[in-house]
Amino acid sequence: MRPSRQGDESWTVASAKAKLSEVIERAQSAPQTITRNGKPSVVVVSAEEWQRKTARKGTLVEFLMESPLRGADLDLERQRDEPRDPDL
Structure with a gap:
């Protein structure tokens, strides 16, 4: 079973289950989208890509x-208004 007709990076759930090893192998070089009911559901990426995308790029202090x-x-300056009445 080949990936879905959307391209080599897209698989149906059934094809991804049947060819999980191939999905994983291809994910090493490009993200693999798994569709459910014709709509993108999840994306499989390599562990290296995941680390790269989720790595912290500095501290909050550096960002600010x-x-x-x-x-x-x-x-x-903070406003010193009275608290709102929660019953309103």
Whole structure:
């Protein structure tokens, strides 16, 4: 059984089950989409690709320090309003 007609990167659930080893092998070089009822359901990627996509790219402090809003003189003073009445 070959991948679905959407291309070599797309498989139906049935074809992915039947050819799981091939899905895994192909996922080493390109993401493999598994469809359910004709719609994309999941994507199989290599462990290396997953690590690359989910790796933290710095700390929150670094992100904030590199923000284009840094030094924009934003008014960040907290309002001291009374709490809302939850019964309203």
